[in-house]
Amino acid sequence: MAQQILILDFGSQYTQLIARRVRELNVYCEIHPFNKVPALTPDIKGVILSGSPCSVRQENAPTVDLSLFRGKVPVLGVCYGAQLMAQQLGGSVTPSKIREYGRAKLSTVDHHNDLLKEISLDSQVWMSHGDTIEAVPDNFELIASTSSVRVAAFQIKNEKTFGIQFHPEVTHSTEGKNLLRNFVVHICNSAQDWTPDQFIETTITDLKQKLGNDQVVMALSGGVDSTVAAILVHKAIGKNLHCIFVDNGLLRKDEFTQVLESYKGMGLNIKGVDAKDKFYTALNGLTEPESKRKAIGKTFIDVFDEESHQIKDVKWLGQGTIYPDVIESAPVMGPSQTIKSHHNVGGLPEKMKLKIVEPLNTLFKDEVRLVGKTLGIDPTILGRHPFPGPGLGIRILGDINAEKVSVLQEVDAIFIGGLRKHGLYDKVWQAGAMLLPIQSVGVMGDERTYERVVALRAVSSIDGMTADWVHLPYEFLAEISNEIINKVKGVNRVVYDISSKPPATIEWE
Structure with a gap:
């Protein structure tokens, strides 16, 4: 398995951004909820504790047993993560006299510290916290301050364990990427081998092993995710991948013909299905947005299921699920809000009783485009604007x-x-x-x-x-x-x- 950085999510709006910044360094990382910490394996090179909308002082504040990884791999606490370490290890965290939010400048920087190499004095950082680390344990060494925040960064002596009170992942922290590089590449010694070429090679090998000679069916939309996913599966199993592109009567002008042509040019085994009338019948008289979405989703499942049954011995359903979809399906702070029912393949696995294959479920959107570019996919598909699953059905207000x-x-x-x-x-x-x-x-x-x-x-x-x-x-x-x-x-x-x-x-x- 590839080397990786483990990011523990305490609910911060910036957690995905930390992951994207680590990935930009060509280092693989995964986000896991703070209450579902995976076992520490040799491939985990370091741990980052995210920020949080919570206060470490409140009852039932999210927490984690630091002994699971402290002293075993390098650790970086960001904002809430730093406060959690300080509080757990004997320091004190108090409400800030003035809520510290926005730009600040580092007034002292220990340039000899491995975390702060190439970080300038007066470097701009982004603060976003209502609490302050008031006092730290004796074995904590202060390595950076601002004019209003004495404990802006610390290291536990004789340990590769660090805490910072600011957010290096946001662009307002102008040298934040340098700090993350210092931690991820130099302190954790992570191999910078998370590249599109490496991902493609590994994914195709894994798909060949997983799918063997099985038949796979996949719904294509003309969008980036489903296209890149289909090309990867196609490179692994060739004609055993059966792609279906459904015309729901709610596509853009001439899109059905254009998309079919572009897919055939890629060598995909694809069938176009004109189901316009079925969708218009299902939508007849409906005006409420969610009713329209559900009618479109149900009809799509029925049409796709019917077409799939014409293919012999299908065992797998391919999907273009990407990493943010996976993260958002496992919310940190309790059940997620109701999602609009526009993921119109959502009910397929249950109805069709197929196993799922999702070759992109570790990638962010920008990484999907990079992989697509490396695969030689047409730039007009890779640069295509997002288009909703229900198509023009939710751009025509009222009945359709x-x-x-x-x-x-x-x-x-x-x-x-x-x-x-x-x-x-x-x-x-x-x-x-x-x-x-x-x-x-x-x-x-x-x-x-x-x-x-x-x-x-x-x-x-x-x-x-x-x-x-x-x-x-x-x-x-x-x-x-x-x-x-x-x-x-x-x-x-x-x-x-x-x-x-x-x-x-x-x-x-």
């Missing part, structure tokens, strides 16, 4: 029919095509058009019209958890609005959505 889908497909094609033409597509994380359930008065020629309104949406984001609206040039929006109103029959008004997430969501339903 074929005529409304056709109108929105035309609008969407003009908008997305315009973004590509003007070199804006790759500067936007996700874009699309919404058909609103209202009509407005307009004038075309000498006639008064009473026609539909469409909203355009373009956002910037890293992972979709938060998003901001993109400031597209007024000239571009004017051109697109004019083209939509002139070319799409039934639309006489275009608006642009300038809401951020939160409080709004990226999709309207």
